[in-house]
Amino acid sequence: MQSKPWRSVFRTALPIKTNLDRSLVMFNSLALHIQPVKVRERAIRFSYTFYLGMISFFLFMVLVVTGILLMLYYQPAIPNAYENMKDLQYVVSSGIFLRNLHRWAAHLMVISVFLHMLRVFFAGAYRPPREFNWVIGVLLLLLTLLLSYTGYLLPYDQLAYWAVTVGSNIVKYVPIIGKNIRFVLLGGNTIGEYTLVRFYVLHCVVLPLFITSLIALHFWRIRKDGGLY
Amino acid sequence: MKLKPNNAADAKENSTKNMTRRQFMGAIGHTASGMAVAGGLVMVYKFLYPNVLLEIPSRFKIASINSLQPGSHVFEPEHRVFAFHDTRGYFFALSAVCTHLGCTVAWKSEGITGHKEGIFLCPCHGSEFTKEGDVIRGPARRHLDRYHMAVDEGQLIVDTSETVNTIEDMILKV
Structure with missing residues (x-):
């Protein structure tokens, strides 16, 4: 345990005796240092936060894992997309399980993020010094909804097509630049090949990058703003 | 501060x-x-901003004059356009794209009270339009896009990139 390679990875000297040693275990680990060295006991009671933020994050991790696996059988092209989705349901082993897991986790994440927001609101946890973390939280809710929306088109069935038709026409009501935003979003005047690829790239690359960065900032700020409230 | x-x-x-x-x-x-x-x-x-679009051409033949009998209509699903041959003897073409949020309106020939000649009903949010495309009931606020048809060798031609505003401009008398 005290060998040189071990010590090169885990800096904290063993055995752990003092409170300083205990705090150093947290400080010296990338995974553990997300947790504070000290927490108030009431702050980790279930009834205090209902763990809604952590549940949202857990669901996000489920979505990342299942999403990456689904990507291996999915091509964002017409008519491949719909056929791939059907193959995932009927041909690929555990495909239907992964697809449903992805879908249900997405629905639940929207719910849990929203409930998290309600919890924070009713606890008054948006008040100074946590105002900016509330703003980040609102952006995270927005990104969650955008991820759901872009993912909606990918099965490329009737529901997907018309939902995105309606959604992209809502964008058209933005004053002055609405029609341009819609054109760039769809890559054309109607939903087609370009739209599918654009939504795929948004869903699998662009939005996950944004949401991952903001989640990191959100967690970091919880600590910097004085811990759970 | x-x-x-x-x-x-x-x-x-x-x-x-x-x-x-x-x-x-x-x-x-x-x-x-x-x-x-x-x-x-x-x-x-x-x-x-794509420079080349893989979309269908806006100008197309919707029907031949002789096959479209008075009182009947055709629907072209690719371009989402209706063409009518009115019993009063004229032709006209309307877009089936609801002006609210872009769903495809359905033709209801049985009509409703006050509009016995038939109406267009949008399945998404319930907008209703007259046979000539005017709004009967929202949420849509603008009439359906109207096209002026051209006749070429007995074929009725529609260009979806060119809309007209009034019913008079839409009507084609042959």
Whole structure:
């Protein structure tokens, strides 16, 4: 345990005796240092936060894992997309399980993020010094909804097509630049090949990058703003 | 809020009077970086704007004059256009794209009270339009797009890129 390679990875000297040693275990680990060295006991009671933020994050991790696996059988092209989705349901082993897991986790994440927001609101946890973390939280809710929306088109069935038709026409009501935003979003005047690829790239690359960065900032700020409230 | 000491403002005032070499080089550097970023953003926007679209041509034949009998209509699902041959003897063409949020309206020949000749009903949010495309009931606020049909060798031609505003302009008498 005290060998040189071990010590090169885990800096904290063993055995752990003092409170300083205990705090150093947290400080010296990338995974553990997300947790504070000290927490108030009431702050980790279930009834205090209902763990809604952590549940949202857990669901996000489920979505990342299942999403990456689904990507291996999915091509964002017409008519491949719909056929791939059907193959995932009927041909690929555990495909239907992964697809449903992805879908249900997405629905639940929207719910849990929203409930998290309600919890924070009713606890008054948006008040100074946590105002900016509330703003980040609102952006995270927005990104969650955008991820759901872009993912909606990918099965490329009737529901997907018309939902995105309606959604992209809502964008058209933005004053002055609405029609341009819609054109760039769809890559054309109607939903087609370009739209599918654009939504795929948004869903699998662009939005996950944004949401991952903001989640990191959100967690970091919880600590910097004085811990759970 | 307590105001910060006015060093920044003082420095700025000095800089306009007497710019140091460092400030001058800094200004050039920031301007160049800003121009590069702005140029990059313009390029990205242009890149996102496709120059060639793989969409169906806007001009197409919807029906032949002889096959479209008085009192009947045809629907072309690719372009989402209705063409009618009215019992009063004229032709007209309407877009089936609901002006609210873009769903395809359905033709209900049985009509409703006050509009016995038939109506268009949008399945998404319930907008209703008259046979000529005017709004009966929202949420849609604008009439369905109207097209002026042309006749070419006995075929009725519609160009979805050219709309007309009034019912008179839409009507084609042959």
